[in-house]
Amino acid sequence: MMSLIKTDLVKVLKMQYLFKFKANIDVFSSLIGIQLLAVLFSFGGFYHSTHGWGMVINLQQYSANIVICFTFIWALITAITITTKPYRHYDFTFVTNRLSSSLSNILFLLTVSVLGSITAMLSSNLIKFIVYMFLDDSIVLFKQPFFDFFTGMITTSLYTFLFCSIGYLVGAFIQYHKGFSVVIPVLFMGLLIFDGMTMNSTTITGFTEFYIKESNPFYFLLKTILMSSLVLTAAISIFNHLEVER
Amino acid sequence: MKIIECRDISKMYFRQKALEQLTFSIEENKITGLIGRNGAGKTTLLKLISGFIKPTAGEIKVFSEQPFNNLFVSANSILVDDSMSFPAALNLGDIMDAAAAFYSNWHQPLAEGLLDYFSLEKYKYHNRLSKGQTSTFNMIIGLASRCPLTLFDEPTIGMDAAVRKDFYRALLKDYLAFPRTIVLSSHHLEEIEHLLEDVLLIKNGQCLLHLPIYDVKEMMISVEGKLAIADQVLQEKEIIYEQSIGTNHVHRVLLREEASVEELQGAERMGLKIRPVNASDACVYLTDKGKGVIDDVFNKN
Amino acid sequence: MNVVTILISIIAVVIAIFLLSKRFKMTYSLLIIYIGALLISSIFIWFISIEDERERIKTDEMTNQFNETLRQGERERIDPLYLMKEETFQIDEDQELTLTSNYEWEVRVYVDRKNIDDGKVEASIYHIGPYVDGVYVTDSLAPYRLKKKEDTLGFYVPQDRTVKVTMGAPEFTVTQFKYGEVFSEDPIYANDPAIYLQVPKSLKIKRGEGVFIDYVK
Numbered sequence: 001m002m003s004l005i006k007t008d009l010v011k012v013l014k015m016q017y018l019f020k021f022k023a024n025i026d027v028f029s030s031l032i033g034i035q036l037l038a039v040l041f042s043f044g045g046f047y048h049s050t051h052g053w054g055m056v057i058n059l060q061q062y063s064a065n066i067v068i069c070f071t072f073i074w075a076l077i078t079a080i081t082i083t084t085k086p087y088r089h090y091d092f093t094f095v096t097n098r099l100s101s102s103l104s105n106i107l108f109l110l111t112v113s114v115l116g117s118i119t120a121m122l123s124s125n126l127i128k129f130i131v132y133m134f135l136d137d138s139i140v141l142f143k144q145p146f147f148d149f150f151t152g153m154i155t156t157s158l159y160t161f162l163f164c165s166i167g168y169l170v171g172a173f174i175q176y177h178k179g180f181s182v183v184i185p186v187l188f189m190g191l192l193i194f195d196g197m198t199m200n201s202t203t204i205t206g207f208t209e210f211y212i213k214e215s216n217p218f219y220f221l222l223k224t225i226l227m228s229s230l231v232l233t234a235a236i237s238i239f240n241h242l243e244v245e246r
Numbered sequence: 247m248k249i250i251e252c253r254d255i256s257k258m259y260f261r262q263k264a265l266e267q268l269t270f271s272i273e274e275n276k277i278t279g280l281i282g283r284n285g286a287g288k289t290t291l292l293k294l295i296s297g298f299i300k301p302t303a304g305e306i307k308v309f310s311e312q313p314f315n316n317l318f319v320s321a322n323s324i325l326v327d328d329s330m331s332f333p334a335a336l337n338l339g340d341i342m343d344a345a346a347a348f349y350s351n352w353h354q355p356l357a358e359g360l361l362d363y364f365s366l367e368k369y370k371y372h373n374r375l376s377k378g379q380t381s382t383f384n385m386i387i388g389l390a391s392r393c394p395l396t397l398f399d400e401p402t403i404g405m406d407a408a409v410r411k412d413f414y415r416a417l418l419k420d421y422l423a424f425p426r427t428i429v430l431s432s433h434h435l436e437e438i439e440h441l442l443e444d445v446l447l448i449k450n451g452q453c454l455l456h457l458p459i460y461d462v463k464e465m466m467i468s469v470e471g472k473l474a475i476a477d478q479v480l481q482e483k484e485i486i487y488e489q490s491i492g493t494n495h496v497h498r499v500l501l502r503e504e505a506s507v508e509e510l511q512g513a514e515r516m517g518l519k520i521r522p523v524n525a526s527d528a529c530v531y532l533t534d535k536g537k538g539v540i541d542d543v544f545n546k547n
Numbered sequence: 548m549n550v551v552t553i554l555i556s557i558i559a560v561v562i563a564i565f566l567l568s569k570r571f572k573m574t575y576s577l578l579i580i581y582i583g584a585l586l587i588s589s590i591f592i593w594f595i596s597i598e599d600e601r602e603r604i605k606t607d608e609m610t611n612q613f614n615e616t617l618r619q620g621e622r623e624r625i626d627p628l629y630l631m632k633e634e635t636f637q638i639d640e641d642q643e644l645t646l647t648s649n650y651e652w653e654v655r656v657y658v659d660r661k662n663i664d665d666g667k668v669e670a671s672i673y674h675i676g677p678y679v680d681g682v683y684v685t686d687s688l689a690p691y692r693l694k695k696k697e698d699t700l701g702f703y704v705p706q707d708r709t710v711k712v713t714m715g716a717p718e719f720t721v722t723q724f725k726y727g728e729v730f731s732e733d734p735i736y737a738n739d740p741a742i743y744l745q746v747p748k749s750l751k752i753k754r755g756e757g758v759f760i761d762y763v764k
């Protein structure tokens with residue numbers, strides 16, 4: 001008699017995680033594409049002129065803010081993409097169950113969030129470098145406080161992962177019923193307009209402010225991790241009932 | 247030991263029944279042919295066994311466990327069909343590496359040998375293969391994984407005759423080298439009947455019969471001759487299939503158990519031709535029962 | 548500069564050709580090139596970066612402290628860095644001295660009466676800033692001028708000079724915690740100039756246009 005293979009979740013997770021890096025390698029191409037596009041947009045910088053004390057200071061500020069925002073969009077799209085049928089079904093070709101499939105997806109998203117955030121933060125140097133090359137006459141004030149880079153990287157990673165989580169849940173809804181692919185964008189726009197009309201931040205803007213107005217790093221960490229866990233748990237439980245219709 | 251056990255399983259898709267109260271079990275290390283017409287529920291059944299979908303009612307057990315959301319069942323089984331999904335970023339070699347990582351019985355020399363024999367190149371991409379090549383490659387994955395439970399759903403779609411023959415030979419050889427439980431679904435039995443030990447015939451989501459292939463071969467006889475004589479001999483016997491030949495000749499099929507040896511010998515003496523019905527035709531007659539033949543559609547007009 | 552640009556471009560192209568020519572997956576080559584470019588530019592920027600040693604200036608606090616110190620007459624406590632100019636003028640004590648200025652806002656003049664009548668007006672101009680992102684950028688500043696004409700002491704701001712400053716702003720994910728808000732505050736800080744006058748004991752002073760007089764003690 002043929003002996004049956006014993007297996008456990010951790011072992012399968014490890015295999016799926018490694019597999020996903022090979023299978024979803026294209027997400028890095030799109031990351032590079034979107035970040036380079038954002039770098040291009042960042043060359044304009046932020047112009048600011050101050051007048052006084054017998055002088056006019058024309059200040060041009062460069063940062064990777066646009067790159068970071070584009071990375072968020074990329075994270076959202078990537079997370080939605082890996083919930084679509086072809087991506088989900090790779091797992092079912094090999095060894096999986098729904099939980100391990102979701103968990104390995106989440107681990108993958110976590111890793112690409114961190115990688116995407118590191119490159120986003122580093123891209124500020126690429127912007128500065130290119131700007132510096134074309135500079136003619138200017139006082140140049142570039143600083144590289146290591147601690148800022150470090151906190152920025154962690155914060156950006158947390159934000160990016162939050163976007164991934166939201167994307168994963170949106171993807172789960174859409175996989176549950178195609179109608180959500182219409183309902184969710186409409187709802188999002190509707191709430192945004194509602195916020196704009198009532199002139200206060202209740203729904204989407206309120207949610208955004210909940211994060212960007214948090215100046216305590218510890219609370220921020222808590223808020224993002226709790227929200228991500230909540231959102232991902234919901235997504236996992238939706239996926240846990242989905243059948244494979246290949 | 248029973249590898250697959252189904253008890254009264256039903257599966258509904260949008261209020262439409264795909265499977266209805268199916269009960270059967272499959273023993274270890276047997277090659278079973280899952281036979282049925284298009285839409286009979288073969289694919290649904292295989293997906294249930296693989297744990298891709300959940301039964302609406304009834305109980306299904308694979309390796310004595312529920313297959314849905316079951317890692318153990320997933321690790322020990324593989325479903326091969328033409329819609330197997332592989333990442334577009336991986337070439338055939340990468341896919342084989344991935345399969346080797348996931349399936350611990352994976353036999354790389356076999357996979358490479360077959361890939362080479364069927365002239366598939368490692369650096370090619372799965373989505374650029376032709377239909378036949380896709381089926382061939384999927385079959386290689388299915389064979390080389392050497393899963394204790396290997397399910398093939400119409401594995402030969404798009405393959406040409408020579409490749410089909412090679413595939414069946416490869417399947418048999420590897421099965422002998424490494425016995426395992428195999429379920430092979432197909433709608434034409436004649437091609438695979440030499441491989442099979444058992445036949446599971448389903449129609450409209452229900453199990454019609456589950457018998458050793460030998461019994462299916464012996465199951466029916468056909469009677470051919472003049473209409474008047476046939477009517478006389480086959481009185482009060484249940485006719486499974488009937489086809490008129492010309493105006494006064496007829497071809498009828500009935501279960502062997504309906505008629506005794508003496509009766510048949512008598513019939514032969516009266517000028518009727520008595521022949522055994524092969525397994526493939528027997529299955530066609532069983533699944534066609536009540537519908538008549540295609541000729542009837544034209545005869546009405 | 549251009550040599551560096553050309554050199555780096557050539558190296559980048561060579562590496563790109565090398566990566567793309569081999570039977571190498573496109574994405575891997577892209578990743579390596581991109582990360583390489585990021586690292587090279589980071590190293591380069593690191594070389595031309597200035598140290599962030601100076602603490603963020605607490606602007607309001609600094610302004611208050613500055614004004615208070617001058618009002619108390621304790622000008623020796625002020626960093627000599629902010630002393631722009633010192634000048635002495637001869638004056639007849641019977642005269643009435645009018646103070647004027649062409650500064651766009653009112654210039655604070657701190658008048659400190661000496662104990663004696665020595666016929667001398669000693670003027671010091673103090674000015675904090677401008678700081679851009681905590682860095683003092685006065686090198687290019689044209690100094691203010693003091694001019695005494697008959698009984699008028701004028702403070703003149705020279706013609707506007709344009710200074711171009713290029714800086715890297717911290718990303719919003721940094722400022723959120725560093726400054727407590729996503730949008731970083733105005734990185735330019737400067738205090739209005741202030742004049743500290745030590746005048747003879749009995750000199751009469753008249754307030755002219757553009758000045759605000761504060762008497763010390």
